[in-house]
Amino acid sequence: xxxxxxxxxxxxxxxxxxxxxxxxxxxxxxxxxxxxxxxxxxxxxxxxxxxxxxxxxxxxxxxxxxxxxxxxxxxxxxxxxxxxxxxxxxxxxxxxxxxxxxxxxxxxxxxxxxxxxxxxxxxxxxxxxxxxxxxxxxxxxxxxxxxxxxxxxxxxxx
Amino acid sequence: xxxxxxxxxxxxxxxxxxxxxxxxxxxxxxxxxxxxxxxxxxxxxxxxxxxxxxxxxxxxxxxxxxxxxxxxxxxxxxxxxxxxxxxxxxxxxxxxxxxxxxxxxxxxxxxxxxxxxxxxxxxxxxxxxxxxxxxxxxxxxxxxxxxxxxxxxxxxxxxxxxxxxxxxxxxxxxxxxxxxxxxxxxxxxxxxxxxxxxxxxxxxxxxxxxxxxxxxxxxxxxxxxxxxxxxxxxxxxxxxxxxxxxxxxxxxxxxxxxxxxxxxxxxxxxxxxxxxxxxxxxxxxxxxxxxxxxxxxxxxxxxxxxxxxxxxxxxxxxxxxxxxxxxxxxxxxxxxxxxxxxxxxxxxxxxxxxxxxxxxxxxxxxxxxxxxxxxxxxxxxxxxxxxxxxxxxxxxxxxxxxxxxxxxxxxxxxxxxxxxxxxxxxxxxxxxxxxxxxxxxxxxxxxxxxxxxxxxxxxxxxxxxxxxxxxxxxxxxxxxxxxxxxxxxxxxxxxxxxxxxxxxxxxxxxxxxxxxxxxxxxxxxxxxxxxxxxxxxxxxxxxxxxxxxxxxxxxxxxxxxxxxxxxxxxxxxxxxxxxxxxxxxxxxxxxxxxxxxxxxxxxxxxxxxxxxxxxxxxxxxxxxxxxxxxxxxxxxxxxxxxxxxxxxxxxxxxxxxxxxxxxxxxxxxxxxxxxxxxxxxxxxxxxxxxxxxxxxxxxxxxxxxxxxxxxxxxxxxxxxxxxx
Numbered sequence: 001x002x003x004x005x006x007x008x009x010x011x012x013x014x015x016x017x018x019x020x021x022x023x024x025x026x027x028x029x030x031x032x033x034x035x036x037x038x039x040x041x042x043x044x045x046x047x048x049x050x051x052x053x054x055x056x057x058x059x060x061x062x063x064x065x066x067x068x069x070x071x072x073x074x075x076x077x078x079x080x081x082x083x084x085x086x087x088x089x090x091x092x093x094x095x096x097x098x099x100x101x102x103x104x105x106x107x108x109x110x111x112x113x114x115x116x117x118x119x120x121x122x123x124x125x126x127x128x129x130x131x132x133x134x135x136x137x138x139x140x141x142x143x144x145x146x147x148x149x150x151x152x153x154x155x156x157x158x
Numbered sequence: 159x160x161x162x163x164x165x166x167x168x169x170x171x172x173x174x175x176x177x178x179x180x181x182x183x184x185x186x187x188x189x190x191x192x193x194x195x196x197x198x199x200x201x202x203x204x205x206x207x208x209x210x211x212x213x214x215x216x217x218x219x220x221x222x223x224x225x226x227x228x229x230x231x232x233x234x235x236x237x238x239x240x241x242x243x244x245x246x247x248x249x250x251x252x253x254x255x256x257x258x259x260x261x262x263x264x265x266x267x268x269x270x271x272x273x274x275x276x277x278x279x280x281x282x283x284x285x286x287x288x289x290x291x292x293x294x295x296x297x298x299x300x301x302x303x304x305x306x307x308x309x310x311x312x313x314x315x316x317x318x319x320x321x322x323x324x325x326x327x328x329x330x331x332x333x334x335x336x337x338x339x340x341x342x343x344x345x346x347x348x349x350x351x352x353x354x355x356x357x358x359x360x361x362x363x364x365x366x367x368x369x370x371x372x373x374x375x376x377x378x379x380x381x382x383x384x385x386x387x388x389x390x391x392x393x394x395x396x397x398x399x400x401x402x403x404x405x406x407x408x409x410x411x412x413x414x415x416x417x418x419x420x421x422x423x424x425x426x427x428x429x430x431x432x433x434x435x436x437x438x439x440x441x442x443x444x445x446x447x448x449x450x451x452x453x454x455x456x457x458x459x460x461x462x463x464x465x466x467x468x469x470x471x472x473x474x475x476x477x478x479x480x481x482x483x484x485x486x487x488x489x490x491x492x493x494x495x496x497x498x499x500x501x502x503x504x505x506x507x508x509x510x511x512x513x514x515x516x517x518x519x520x521x522x523x524x525x526x527x528x529x530x531x532x533x534x535x536x537x538x539x540x541x542x543x544x545x546x547x548x549x550x551x552x553x554x555x556x557x558x559x560x561x562x563x564x565x566x567x568x569x570x571x572x573x574x575x576x577x578x579x580x581x582x583x584x585x586x587x588x589x590x591x592x593x594x595x596x597x598x599x600x601x602x603x604x605x606x607x608x609x610x611x612x613x614x615x616x617x618x619x620x621x622x623x624x625x626x627x628x629x630x631x632x633x634x635x636x637x638x639x640x641x642x643x644x645x646x647x648x649x650x651x652x653x654x655x656x657x658x659x660x661x662x663x664x665x666x667x668x669x670x671x672x673x674x675x676x677x678x679x680x681x682x683x684x685x686x687x688x689x690x691x692x693x694x695x696x697x698x699x700x701x702x703x704x705x706x707x708x709x710x711x712x713x714x715x716x717x718x719x720x721x722x723x724x725x726x727x728x729x730x731x732x733x734x735x736x737x738x739x740x741x742x743x744x745x746x747x748x749x750x751x752x753x754x755x756x757x758x759x760x761x762x763x764x765x766x767x768x769x770x771x772x773x774x775x776x777x778x779x780x781x782x783x784x785x786x787x788x789x790x791x792x793x794x795x796x797x798x799x800x801x802x803x804x805x806x807x808x809x810x811x812x813x814x815x816x817x818x819x820x821x822x823x824x825x826x827x828x829x830x831x832x833x834x835x836x837x838x839x840x841x842x843x844x845x846x847x848x849x850x851x852x853x854x855x856x857x858x859x860x861x862x863x864x865x866x867x868x869x870x871x872x873x874x875x876x877x878x879x880x881x882x
Contacts, residue, residue, distance in 0.1 A: 018450045029448060034398035035391020037575075039526050040607040044817035047526060075391035088389040092381060095783050098791060099253025100388030101526040101575030107389065126825045133817070135526045136253050136576055137794030138787065139828040 004065050008033070009077030015064070023059035023067060024048045027074060035075035035104045039133065046132030049105040050074050056112040058131075075104035078111075087111050090149035091142070098136035106132050110146045119150055197239045198352040199318075201310045202360045203232040203303040232303040233286055235264070235311050241335075241349025243268065243275050245307075248288025249300050250280035250547060252577040254788060254847045256296045258383045259376075259780040263301050266368055266376040267308035270335040270348070272383065280549040280571030290548035292579060292673060294746040294845020297780065301843065309365045318351040319344070370778045370839040377837075379783030384573075395575050396545045397530040397604045404532070407593040407603035408452040410442040410459055411613065414810030415669070417463040427458040435459070436596040443589060445597050449604075469668045470808035475517050475621050478643045481666035497659045504636025504657025508627025511636075512693055515623050516685040517872040518644050519804040520616040520669055524822055527575020528610040533590035534600040540567045544587040545574030552584030559588045560595060578795070579673035579848075580614055611815030616805055617674030618667060620644020622685040632697040634708050639686070643667060645678025648852060651686055652744045654710045669807060675792070676848035679745040680799060680855065684873055687741035687856030692869060701740060701860065702727055711744070713775055713838075717751040718742045720834045721773035725753035732864035734758070739860025741853040747842075748776040748849035752793075754829075754857035758865045763879035767797055767829040767858055774850050775836035777843040786833045789850040793831055796854025798823045802874050 001016045006026065015030055027033040027050070036059055039047030043058035050059045051073040078085040087107050090096075097103045106129070113120055113128040120128070125143050134142065236244045245264055251257040257277055265272045278284050280291075288300075316330045319337040323344045331340050338345040370377070387393040412419070422442065424435045432447040433455040442459065446452035469477045505511060531544040540562065546552045549569040557564040569587070590603040605613070620643045627636040637658040641649055646662035662678075674680065694704035702722050709715055722728070722740060730738040735758050742751040755769040770793050779785055802821045806813040814820045855873060863869050866882040 018448075021450060025450065028398070032400065034394060037395075037527070038397065038604065039528075040817050042607070042816060042818065045526065045607075079390055084386070084389065091389050092385045095379075095381065095787055097253075097382070097385070097388055098255065098787060099526070099574065099576040100385075100393065101253075101395065103388050104391045126828070129825045133526065133822060133824060135524055135578075135795070135822060137791030137823065139794060139823075139825045140790060140831060141787065143825070143828075 002065060004068050006064065006068060006072060007070065008072045009074060017064050020063050021065075023050065023057075023062045023064045023072070026064040027059060033074055033076050037101055037104060039102070039105075044131075044133075045102075045105075046109060047102055047105040049108045049132065051108055051112055054112060054115055056109045073108070075107060078107070085111070086152045087114070087145070087149040090145040090152065094141045094145040094148060096138050096141035096145040098138055102132060102134045102136075106134065106142055110142070110149070114146065114150045114153060118153065120146065122147075195236050195238070197354065197356050199237045199311060199314050199355060199357045200234060200359070201307040201314065202234045202358070203307045233300065233307055235304070235307040237311060237315075237348055237352050239349065239353045239355070241347050241352060243270060243348065244278055245275060245304060246278045246285045247300055247304065248280060248285045248550060249296050250291045250549060250571045251573040252291065252545070252547060252581070253575070254296075255382060255781065255784045256291070256300075257573065258380055258784065259297070260301060260304055261383055262376045262378070262380055262780055263305050264308040266373055267305050268312050269332040272375065272380060274335055277383075281568070282549055282553045282570075283568045287550050290551055290582060292547050292582065294748070294848045297776075297843045297845045298747070301780070305367050306361055306365050309367050310359060310361050313365070314357060314359060315348060315351050318355065319346050322346065322351065373778075376780045377778070377782075379781055382784075394572060395527055395530070396532060396543050396572055397527060397602075399532045399543055399572070399602070401532065401534055401600040404600040404602055405445040405447060405597065406449045406452045407443055407445050407590055407601040408449075408456045409589050409603070410444075410456055410461060411609065413463040414465040415468065416810055417465045419461060420464050421460070421462040423460040426460070427455040430455050430458065434597050436593055438592065438596075441589075441592060443593050445593050445599070445601060465810060468808075468810045471519060471804070471806050474519070474619050474668070477668065478619060478621050478665045483664040483666060498655075499636075499657030501636055501638055501657055501659055505627050507629060507635045509630045510696060511625065511627040512689070512696060513623075513625045514685075514689050514692060514869075514871065515621065516681075516688065518618075518620040518622065518681040518684070519873060520619045520671070520807075521674070521799055521803045522611055522616055522805055522820065523578040523580025523614070523674065524820070525576040525578060525580055525610070528605040528607060529581065529586040529614065530602070530604040531584070531586040531590035532600065532602045533587065533594035535591070535594040535598060538562075538566055540591055540595070541570065542568070542587045542591055543570045543572060544584060544590075545577070546571055546581050546584050546587070547577045547579070548582050548584075551582065552587050555584045555588055556591055560591060578675045579677070582673055583615070585613065607817070608815045611805075611820065612812045615670040615672035617680070618644050618671040618678065619669070620678070620681050622681065624685060624689045626689065626693060628693060628697060632694075632699050632704060632707055634693065641678065641682060641685075644681040647677035648679025648682040648743065648745045652711050652714055653690070653708045655708070668810075669805070675795065676745055676851050679743070679848070679852045680796075681873065683741065683743045683745075683852040684800075684855040684859065687743065687853065688859050688863075688869065688871065691739070691741075691856075691860045691863060695863075705742060709742075713749045714742055714744055714751075717749045717773040717775050717836060720836060721751035721753050721771050724773065724832055724834050725769075725771040727753060730755070732861070734865065735760070737861035737863070737865030739857050739862070739864055741856035741860060743849070743852040745849040745852055747844035748774065748846060749836075750774050750849050750853050752853035752857040754854075754861045756858060756861040756865065758862070758880065758882075760880075760882070763881070765801060765858075765862060765876050765880050767801075767827070769830040769832075770854070770857070771832045771834065772850060772853070773834040773836065774846070775838060776846045776849070777841045778839045779835060779837045780843075782835060782837070785835060785846050788846055789833050790831050792851035793854055794823045794828060796851045797827055797829075797858070799851075799873060800855035800858045801876050804874050804877055
């Protein structure tokens with residue numbers, strides 16, 4: 001077991017982890033931050049997406065030890081004083097979910113995109129989000145939600 | 159045969175995973191129940207014999223003496239002494255948004271804001287028995303019950319207000335959660351009226367409901383009631399739940415299906431600190447303090463298996479035809495053979511005939527949340543949280559598997575990360591429970607993606623043979639349709655054909671199979687609508703015109719023309735790189751038509767679905783936005799089954815049990831979609847969670863044909879690219 005320090009949603013955590021224990025595992029089973037989901041364990045579905053210094057990463061294939069010293073953001077870290085992040089609100093406004101299981105991963109991937117590109121075209125959205133699976137098939141609504149959130153962020157709506 | 163009479167519905171024969179009809183007694187003393195709920199008003203919906211009996215059908219049994227409550231209860235509504243409204247239903251939420259639509263119909267009758275309604279769903283201790291959330295049954299069968307109990311509760315509240323105020327009944331109006339005198343100043347909140355009351359009413363007769371065309375809450379695009387919980391990650395799926403002292407479970411899987419264990423050595427696993435190994439016949443599992451140790455423990459078990467030679471996906475179609483199962487194909491459902499007229503006469507009258515064979519591969523449901531269960535065994539009572547479409551079915555499975563009385567088993571179904579017909583069975587629940595009973599600690603067991611691809615059940619593979627005949631005017635005179643193994647759902651052609659025979663033949667299946675979204679209606683519509691198009695081409699008649707020539711059914715004609723018009727069908731001309739196709743269908747009292755535009759890239763050997771217009775008629779619509787969401791979702795799912803999804807297997811092993819080798823539709827596969835909803839307020843409602851998927855594959859196949867001249871007769875059509 002190794003001792004590591006992780007900074008998640010602004011808070012520091014000291015943990016003991018197994019060799020190569022994934023960040024996903026640490027979040028869900030050590031810290032009870034269950035908003036980040038297990039979908040495949042192979043980095044193929046995006047349900048486990050978190051932001052590391054704003055970059056989207058598949059936490060299921062990211063060793064927890066490898067992201068020490070970096071600012072990690074999970075779905076739990078988006079809300080501010082009871083106010084949803086514009087991306088979260090946009091998903092609700094566009095009815096961009098059904099079972100909701102892919103939603104946290106989608107939201108984080110989407111935030112990373114919009115932070116880098118404040119007016120993404122549909123093609124750019126599709127390209128950036130291709131690694132996230134929604135089996136319920138709400139893709140067109142997620143695209144609309146991302147465009148809405150991008151617009152709202154530009155307009156300064158929070 | 160009256161298609162709209164729900165009593166003619168039956169459990170489809172190919173729901174193999176429902177291996178036994180449940181025998182169930184709900185023993186509860188009425189007064190005791192009310193004491194558990196607290197005082198207030200309780201309204202129970204009693205099932206009449208025909209309308210909704212299917213929901214809770216049991217083996218027939220008379221009323222047992224000493225039992226206050228009748229067996230056949232569909233749903234109940236409770237208004238507590240504080241005015242809190244709770245609906246109890248055995249139906250469950252898997253993303254299809256019935257949690258919202260059912261709340262809407264209750265709010266409509268009870269005249270109370272939506273956020274004052276709490277829904278308790280799928281808890282075997284608290285909710286009435288329900289056969290399962292499948293078959294598009296919730297809207298036609300559960301929704302009317304909830305409307306009735308809500309309307310009855312409303313009337314009781316008015317009664318209470320009348321007693322309280324001695325004002326004439328006709329002056330009271332219920333609105334915004336209050337009962338008010340429109341002429342005086344008496345106004346009561348629900349809580350003010352229910353305080354100190356202990357009213358229990360069993361609803362037997364029909365009660366007057368708000369007419370559908372007067373709906374103000376139902377019929378609107380109400381947002382998902384608890385959507386906020388999902389966009390924040392707050393909602394706990396089964397896999398997110400924890401209990402104090404919980405351990406993690408994992409199961410040792412055989413090396414292949416039908417393998418026999420020849421040697422087992424668990425010493426190394428048992429030596430790992432915190433690990434217990436549990437063995438019960440062929441059941442071998444471990445418990446550990448964390449999931450990583452559990453996996454390590456499984457890997458430390460030395461097991462040898464003797465495997466058997468079994469067919470592969472490459473020989474599956476010959477295998478199915480070569481291994482019939484004796485007896486009527488209908489299983490426990492009804493007739494699988496629908497005939498009219500005489501085939502001999504029909505073929506004699508035909509100017510030309512066409513014979514085709516279609517092949518359907520096994521596919522997987524791929525719910526994004528894998529099977530999971532949290533089992534707690536305490537003081538002889540088992541409580542299991544698990545994502546399943548049949549909490550009462552799983553309760554039965556657990557009682558049988560563990561040999562404990564059903565009354566000591568409670569199954570709770572949290573809103574779950576999808577099912578699509580693939581979560582009717584409780585494998586994870588049984589596994590977690592067995593471990594929990596053995597080690598006497600709560601056990602969480604979550605299937606890996608590979609396990610979900612391997613050890614669940616698949617949509618059946620099949621072979622479909624069609625032989626048909628036409629007269630010189632392009633009217634279909636004869637139709638002989640045979641489905642081998644895939645199933646009997648949607649086998650009946652709604653075309654106006656005087657001589658027809660549609661038959662389902664059971665065969666052996668090397669893979670475990672069962673329900674899928676719309677079941678075999680996906681396969682049967684693909685074969686039928688592709689064949690219909692082939693017939694149209696034989697006659698050189700436009701596919702839309704040909705269908706209208708051969709369909710009398712008003713509602714089917716309606717969705718077809720609605721979709722074609724919205725699509726601009728008459729202006730579309732297929733070219734070398736653009737194909738336009740259409741298909742229509744009928745299933746579970748829903749009518750659907752799909753038009754598809756595909757792009758053919760002959761160089762890259764690829765097909766892309768560019769645009770889909772789909773028209774759907776399921777009677778009165780409770781939530782237009784949610785239905786559109788469902789239909790769009792089914793178009794995406796349908797594209798997967800149409801073009802690239804297939805389970806590859808050989809000798810009892812699944813060869814592609816992961817996302818990198820089993821392709822599911824992604825953002826890049828999403829076409830432009832337009833949904834044309836036909837809102838029929840004048841007829842009985844049908845469900846909407848399945849039917850819209852059935853016309854997607856044939857519309858795409860027909861579009862490909864119209865561009866390339868190649869008829870693709872296998873699902874999936876282009877697993878390795880387009881071969882023209």
